[in-house]
Amino acid sequence: MTCKSSFVYSKNLLNYHFYADHPFNQIRVRLTKELLKSMNQLHEHSIMNPRMATDEELALFHDRTYIEAVKLASKGELPSSKQADFGLNTDDTPVFEGMHDAAALIVGGTLEAIDAVLQNKVSHALNLSGGLHHGFKRKASGFCVYNDAAVGIQYIREKYNMNVLYIDTDAHHGDGVQWAFYEDPHVCTLSIHETGRYLFPGTGYVNERGITKGYGYSFNIPLDAFTQDESFISIYENAFREIIDFFKPDVLITQNGADAHFLDPLTHLNSSMKIYEQIPLLAHQLAHEYCEGRWIALGGGGYDLWRVVPRAWAQIWKVMNDNQPFTGKLPNDWLLKWQKEAPVTLPTYWHDLEEDIPVIPRKEEIMEKNNQMLEHALSYIKTQRNLK
Amino acid sequence: MLVEKIMKKNVITLSSTATVLEALQLLQEHRIRHIPIIDKEKHVIGIVSDRDVRVASPSILDKQANQQVLKKEIREIMSTPVVTIHPLDFVEDIAKIFYEETFACLPVVREGKLVGIVTEKDMLYTLIQLTGTHMPSSHIELKVPHEPGNLASILAVFGKRKLNITSLLIYPDHEDSNYKIVVIRVQTIHPLPVVKDLQTNGFEVIWPKPLQGAEE
Numbered sequence: 096m097t098c099k100s101s102f103v104y105s106k107n108l109l110n111y112h113f114y115a116d117h118p119f120n121q122i123r124v125r126l127t128k129e130l131l132k133s134m135n136q137l138h139e140h141s142i143m144n145p146r147m148a149t150d151e152e153l154a155l156f157h158d159r160t161y162i163e164a165v166k167l168a169s170k171g172e173l174p175s176s177k178q179a180d181f182g183l184n185t186d187d188t189p190v191f192e193g194m195h196d197a198a199a200l201i202v203g204g205t206l207e208a209i210d211a212v213l214q215n216k217v218s219h220a221l222n223l224s225g226g227l228h229h230g231f232k233r234k235a236s237g238f239c240v241y242n243d244a245a246v247g248i249q250y251i252r253e254k255y256n257m258n259v260l261y262i263d264t265d266a267h268h269g270d271g272v273q274w275a276f277y278e279d280p281h282v283c284t285l286s287i288h289e290t291g292r293y294l295f296p297g298t299g300y301v302n303e304r305g306i307t308k309g310y311g312y313s314f315n316i317p318l319d320a321f322t323q324d325e326s327f328i329s330i331y332e333n334a335f336r337e338i339i340d341f342f343k344p345d346v347l348i349t350q351n352g353a354d355a356h357f358l359d360p361l362t363h364l365n366s367s368m369k370i371y372e373q374i375p376l377l378a379h380q381l382a383h384e385y386c387e388g389r390w391i392a393l394g395g396g397g398y399d400l401w402r403v404v405p406r407a408w409a410q411i412w413k414v415m416n417d418n419q420p421f422t423g424k425l426p427n428d429w430l431l432k433w434q435k436e437a438p439v440t441l442p443t444y445w446h447d448l449e450e451d452i453p454v455i456p457r458k459e460e461i462m463e464k465n466n467q468m469l470e471h472a473l474s475y476i477k478t479q480r481n482l483k
Numbered sequence: 484m485l486v487e488k489i490m491k492k493n494v495i496t497l498s499s500t501a502t503v504l505e506a507l508q509l510l511q512e513h514r515i516r517h518i519p520i521i522d523k524e525k526h527v528i529g530i531v532s533d534r535d536v537r538v539a540s541p542s543i544l545d546k547q548a549n550q551q552v553l554k555k556e557i558r559e560i561m562s563t564p565v566v567t568i569h570p571l572d573f574v575e576d577i578a579k580i581f582y583e584e585t586f587a588c589l590p591v592v593r594e595g596k597l598v599g600i601v602t603e604k605d606m607l608y609t610l611i612q613l614t615g616t617h618m619p620s621s622h623i624e625l626k627v628p629h630e631p632g633n634l635a636s637i638l639a640v641f642g643k644r645k646l647n648i649t650s651l652l653i654y655p656d657h658e659d660s661n662y663k664i665v666v667i668r669v670q671t672i673h674p675l676p677v678v679k680d681l682q683t684n685g686f687e688v689i690w691p692k693p694l695q696g697a698e699e
């Protein structure tokens with residue numbers, strides 16, 4: 096199986112940069128791109144330039160006052176008394192010069208990816224700089240200024256009038272996207288994440304199901320800390336299959352945050368690379384089964400910049416193109432080049448070595464609890480099915 | 484927090500001469516489980532719950548008997564005397580009443596007159612609000628010696644990083660009475676820097692747990 100796909104890239108996407116030691120760092124996108132090039136799996140003709148999203152496009156989801164505030168802040172002209180209101184200049188989203196342009200380019204990248212797929216130029220498209228799922232209508236949050244996923248989905252609704260299934264496997268709850276479409280029955284969201292009892296943002300409980308006409312179209316499966324591969328993959332497969340069969344979308348958007356890994360410093364799901372092979376494989380398969388292939392994949396979180404994210408994200412592109420994840424050793428030239436920059440020892444293989452994966456006690460209990468959450472989350476589908 | 488902040492002010496009531504049938508209809512129509520019974524001066528003279536009505540009806544199969552029961556006056560089946568509370572009572576104290584007693588509803592009375600109602604469900608909702616998440620935030624849990632000044636030092640650490648605290652909870656450490664557990668929800672996706680500061684200042688952090696990737 097070979098599928099035509101587009102890879103959104105421009106070095107300007109790396110301008111979304113808070114400061115040197117900030118945990119969110121788009122060097123991940125470059126590392127992934129170069130890794131794919133070293134593997135000879137990314138060709139110039141597949142690379143698509145992002146465009147800048149217009150104010151009108153940003154306003155599909157964001158408040159005009161917020162867009163103006165971001166613009167002012169980018170020039171250092173937003174009074175500090177107003178910054179807090181918009182979640183700007185906090186520890187998480189400090190203001191930097193050119194912030195508006197950098198954030199709008201990411202949104203434009205997602206819009207380009209959407210257009211390419213929905214105008215049948217390609218089957219799939221990947222914007223790893225996107226997936227900024229915490230951005231709110233009028234507030235920056237959790238490293239996210241503009242929410243490219245929310246803008247993109249609304250763009251699909253208005254321009255193509257299609258039903259959208261959004262699948263979010265970032266370790267954090269996809270709150271910004273969920274609340275954006277909480278009342279919309281044409282957009283179904285599934286977020287699988289570490290429980291918000293401890294982790295940011297705190298929401299994403301199983302009984303958040305949507306309101307009014309959107310009731311039953313938001314799904315949340317909060318997983319226990321230390322969930323690991325087996326339980327994560329089984330929950331993901333079950334939930335994804337049930338929900339896509341219930342909703343029957345026209346197009347699939349995935350948010351592919353890579354922060355559930357045991358090396359990630361911000362979270363505690365403790366997965367290995369295995370889930371980053373399975374996540375795109377199933378998305379790819381179901382996109383063909385239900386959406387005639389229409390699949391746009393986005394990036395997201397991921398805070399082990401060197402050892403985890405490039406490997407995880409390269410797999411999405413590989414699977415998108417020929418449905419086969421990479422195996423074996425990482426390319427030498429890539430390792431040689433980046434080991435000089437990396438503060439940690441880079442891995443040698445695409446997979447994680449068994450001896451490096453932490454052993455977690457209470458595995459059975461955690462699995463049982465996660466399965467209960469899954470059942471709870473899907474109970475609405477089951478009742479709907481029984482009614483029919 | 485005061486009762487007047489959480490009580491429902493629109494109370495569905497009945498007079499003691501109303502019939503069981505009327506009570507049944509009101510309970511169903513408004514999807515409620517309790518009806519305070521009041522007199523002309525709005526004094527609470529009893530209370531009727533959905534359970535009282537059910538118990539009073541001998542059998543749903545026995546149509547004849549049922550009809551008789553439904554015509555009965557409320558005063559024959561209502562519970563008395565009624566425990567009432569005041570709008571200025573503390574919600575925390577009301578929780579204790581619910582915990583110790585079997586009833587699940589408390590009429591609120593000011594100057595002898597009914598002004599509101601608090602149910603066990605309202606109470607739970609309030610507790611969920613107190614311990615829940617209203618803003619995107621992360622959870623930090625500390626084990627702190629039960630000594631004066633500690634809380635102030637903890638808060639100073641957060642203040643220095645200009646981090647917004649969205650909720651703060653302190654409760655006794657059941658394993659060691661010399662310690663308190665302090666739970667803080669803070670508005671950041673990245674709590675590690677402040678966690679490090681707390682550790683540098685000598686505080687024991689229970690969550691987030693140190694993990695393999697976290698040492699960098």
Ligand SMILES: [Zn+2]
Binds near residue numbers: 218219379383415
């Ligand atoms: Zn394909």
Ligand SMILES: [Zn+2]
Binds near residue numbers: 265396
């Ligand atoms: Zn995340």
